[in-house]
Amino acid sequence: xxxxxxxxxxxxxxxxxxxxxxxxxxxxxxxxxxxxxxxxxxxxxxxxxxxxxxxxxxxxxxxxxxxxxxxxxxxx
Numbered sequence: 781x782x783x784x785x786x787x788x789x790x791x792x793x794x795x796x797x798x799x800x801x802x803x804x805x806x807x808x809x810x811x812x813x814x815x816x817x818x819x820x821x822x823x824x825x826x827x828x829x830x831x832x833x834x835x836x837x838x839x840x841x842x843x844x845x846x847x848x849x850x851x852x853x854x855x856x
Contacts, residue, residue: 800837801855803830808847808856 799820806816817827835841838849850856 794855799830800834801842803827803834804846804855805848807831808850 781813784831796852799810802820803816806819809821813831814824816831820827831843831846834846835843838846840846840849
């Protein structure tokens with residue numbers, strides 16, 4: 781995705797790891813931690829831990845902000 785000044789938007793390496801992308805895509809479908817855990821074959825607690833980690837990586841406080849940032853980066 782291009783920025784208004786013509787530069788290409790760069791995806792930070794820590795955000796493009798496959799499990800992170802998978803989790804972000806599931807968040808885009810507005811799934812709960814339990815539903816994410818079920819889809820990824822992990823516990824709800826582990827899913828919650830991973831969602832919190834993604835929130836830290838994106839520097840956001842709400843799940844919807846993760847999806848917004850991921851959309852801007854072309855991940856969702």
